Amino acid sequence: MWQLNHRECKSPAGRAASLLSGEEIDAVIVLRRPKGFKLGDRPSLQRVMRWIADLGGYTGKSSGGPPGAIIGRGMREVQAATRAIRNLLKMKRNEKL
Numbered sequence: 001m002w003q004l005n006h007r008e009c010k011s012p013a014g015r016a017a018s019l020l021s022g023e024e025i026d027a028v029i030v031l032r033r034p035k036g037f038k039l040g041d042r043p044s045l046q047r048v049m050r051w052i053a054d055l056g057g058y059t060g061k062s063s064g065g066p067p068g069a070i071i072g073r074g075m076r077e078v079q080a081a082t083r084a085i086r087n088l089l090k091m092k093r094n095e096k097l
Helices: 002-010 022-032 045-056 070-096
Strands: none
Touching: 022 045, 022 070, 045 070
């Protein structure tokens, strides 16, 4: 988690794909359902980190500053959704065999 926060601070415009797998980014998109984004898109790290923070309960500036540790809560949701996506893809592949 520290690596996500640290990288976002150093390079907010960087691509999320530099730290998160495609399946993890897709999980964030599925959970957050941001307008204008679809599965397979690769938004900036800053944007994805904000979405993960939102999933963890971050409410914005009124909450007292940047999200910090709340990202961990959001990442737990993302990890569960990522496992579900991976399992679904495996199941689909097995059906085709």
